[in-house]
Each structure stands twice: as C-alpha cells, then as structure tokens.
Amino acid sequence: MTTATPSLLGTSLGEIATQLAGATRVLRQYKLDFCCGGHVTLEEALASKGLDAEPIVQQLQALTAGSAEQDWQSRPVEELIDHIYQNYHLLHREQLPDLLRMARRVEAVHGDKPGCPVGLADHLQAMAIELESHMQKEEQVLFPMLRQGMTAQAAGPITVMQHEHDDHGESLQHIIELTDDMTPPPHACNTWRALYLGLDGLRNDLMEHIHLENNVLFKGALNA
Structure with missing residues (x-):
C-alpha cells in the first residue's frame, strides 16, 4: 500500500512540472506526459500505466522547489x-x-x-x-x-x-x-x-x- 502524499497525487502533471526543479526529468523517466497530458493528475497518470506511486512520489518530493519553469512564471x-x-x-x-x-x-x-x-x-x-x-x-x-x-x-x-x-x-x-x-x-x-x-x-x-x-x-x- 502506498503512503504517497495525497496533495501531490492530486496535483496535475503540468503543475508538478512547473513547480519542482527537475520534475520533467522524473516524469520523462516514467513516460508521464506533462505537456499535452498536463491536465491529468499524477494519481490518474500512474493508475493508467499501472505504476506504483510510492517510488515516483519519493523522487518528486526530493526535488527542490523553484525550478527554471517556475521562474518563467514571474x-x-x-x-x-x-x-x-x-x-x-x-x-x-x-x-x-x-x-x-x-x-x-x-x-x-x-x-x-x-x-x-x-x-x-x-x-x-x-x-x-x-x-x-x-x-x-x-x-x-x-x-x-x-x-x-x-x-x-x-x-x-x-x-x-x-x-x-x-x-x-x-x-x-x-x-x-x-x-x-x-x-x-x-x-x-x-x-x-x-x-x-x-x-x-x-x-x-x-x-x-x-x-x-x-x-x-x-x-x-x-x-x-
């Protein structure tokens, strides 16, 4: 059973990609579409591919907030x-x-x-x-x-x-x-x-x- 953070699982792939430095690398590693499929939540994307959420969420949680993409927003x-x-x-x-x-x-x-x-x-x-x-x-x-x-x-x-x-x-x-x-x-x-x-x-x-x-x-x- 996963202990993944609910808030992160409920966040869209697009938001994760813009809010966490290095997130796009992790998402690409698991072939999660953060561009055209950016509106889909992490939980939905993982479920559609039958992936275990725990290791992926841990990788994302280890990233530093404030990415280059986040900078572009300002x-x-x-x-x-x-x-x-x-x-x-x-x-x-x-x-x-x-x-x-x-x-x-x-x-x-x-x-x-x-x-x-x-x-x-x-x-x-x-x-x-x-x-x-x-x-x-x-x-x-x-x-x-x-x-x-x-x-x-x-x-x-x-x-x-x-x-x-x-x-x-x-x-x-x-x-x-x-x-x-x-x-x-x-x-x-x-x-x-x-x-x-x-x-x-x-x-x-x-x-x-x-x-x-x-x-x-x-x-x-x-x-x-």
Missing part, C-alpha cells in the same frame, strides 16, 4: 516568447531535416530487415510540415498578440494551438510505436542508432516546448 512574457523561439522553434527547424535524411537512408538500406521503421520518413516529413505551419502561426499571429498584451483576443488562437499540440503529441506517439520507443535492434547500423538518438532528443525537446507553452505561457495569458 518573468516578462516577452522574455519567455524569445526563449521559446530561440531554444525550440529554431531547434526543431534544425532537427527535423536531419532526422528525415537519416530515416530515408535507414529505410532505403535496411527496409527488409527486422525492426526497420518503415514509414517513419514519410511520417517525419508530414510532422515537419505540420510543426512548421504551427510555429509560423505562433510567430506571426499569437506571439505578437501576447507581446502587446492582447490576452482576451488571444484566447481563440491559444485554443487552436493547444489542439495542435495534442496532434503533435499523437505524432510523437506514432514515432514511439514505429521505433519500439527509440530502441534500435542489435543489428542496427550507426546511422540507425544515431537516428533513434536524435528522435529521443526531438521527443524531449518537443515535450519541453509544449509544456512551456501550455502550462506557462498560455496558462498565464488565459489567467491574466
């Missing part, structure tokens, strides 16, 4: 937007073309081998197009509105962006399914292994990106 919105653009929008534009190139090579050379992620390249290409469209809408429409303090008018665009974040989460889930959770088979070549390592990086970066927008930037604007 910083100017312009600074947060600049951070998202510089550290995530520009990063994704570098990541996806390289991952797409490696995926096409792996499928072309190893398509007949067990475990080859057939269809991954096409999926990454579609994902890159969707993500680029999403980021452009933020850069050209939503971010300028938030910079100007037009929070009431931004409610509609924010809802659209949140729905698209859910779509990005589904795209990540499909990558996980195609790649056996980014686990290369024993016979995988160096390109194959580098591809999966890069995909894992993309997953972590995109989750942090969506988390900062959903749980900090958008939440702050809607509560203004």
Whole structure:
C-alpha cells in the first residue's frame, strides 16, 4: 500500500512540472506526459500505466522547489516568447531535416530487415510540415498578440494551438510505436542508432516546448 502524499497525487502533471526543479526529468523517466497530458493528475497518470506511486512520489518530493519553469512564471512574457523561439522553434527547424535524411537512408538500406521503421520518413516529413505551419502561426499571429498584451483576443488562437499540440503529441506517439520507443535492434547500423538518438532528443525537446507553452505561457495569458 502506498503512503504517497495525497496533495501531490492530486496535483496535475503540468503543475508538478512547473513547480519542482527537475520534475520533467522524473516524469520523462516514467513516460508521464506533462505537456499535452498536463491536465491529468499524477494519481490518474500512474493508475493508467499501472505504476506504483510510492517510488515516483519519493523522487518528486526530493526535488527542490523553484525550478527554471517556475521562474518563467514571474518573468516578462516577452522574455519567455524569445526563449521559446530561440531554444525550440529554431531547434526543431534544425532537427527535423536531419532526422528525415537519416530515416530515408535507414529505410532505403535496411527496409527488409527486422525492426526497420518503415514509414517513419514519410511520417517525419508530414510532422515537419505540420510543426512548421504551427510555429509560423505562433510567430506571426499569437506571439505578437501576447507581446502587446492582447490576452482576451488571444484566447481563440491559444485554443487552436493547444489542439495542435495534442496532434503533435499523437505524432510523437506514432514515432514511439514505429521505433519500439527509440530502441534500435542489435543489428542496427550507426546511422540507425544515431537516428533513434536524435528522435529521443526531438521527443524531449518537443515535450519541453509544449509544456512551456501550455502550462506557462498560455496558462498565464488565459489567467491574466
């Protein structure tokens, strides 16, 4: 029987991610979705995966309050937007073309081998197009509105962006399914292994990106 703190179990994953330094690392370790699934409580998320709450709660309780994400909540919105653009929008534009190139090579050379992620390249290409469209809408429409303090008018665009974040989460889930959770088979070549390592990086970066927008930037604007 678990002795986990009830208040922590009843807290949403998004709140935990923004209030505890290092929490995103722990949540990723147990594959708990704190970005698109940030509204789900820790207790609900653990139950859905059949995980024992005690060791996870102990790890979270050991973290120091006042994370970098928590700091963003008190910083100017312009600074947060600049951070998202510089550290995530520009990063994704570098990541996806390289991952797409490696995926096409792996499928072309190893398509007949067990475990080859057939269809991954096409999926990454579609994902890159969707993500680029999403980021452009933020850069050209939503971010300028938030910079100007037009929070009431931004409610509609924010809802659209949140729905698209859910779509990005589904795209990540499909990558996980195609790649056996980014686990290369024993016979995988160096390109194959580098591809999966890069995909894992993309997953972590995109989750942090969506988390900062959903749980900090958008939440702050809607509560203004």
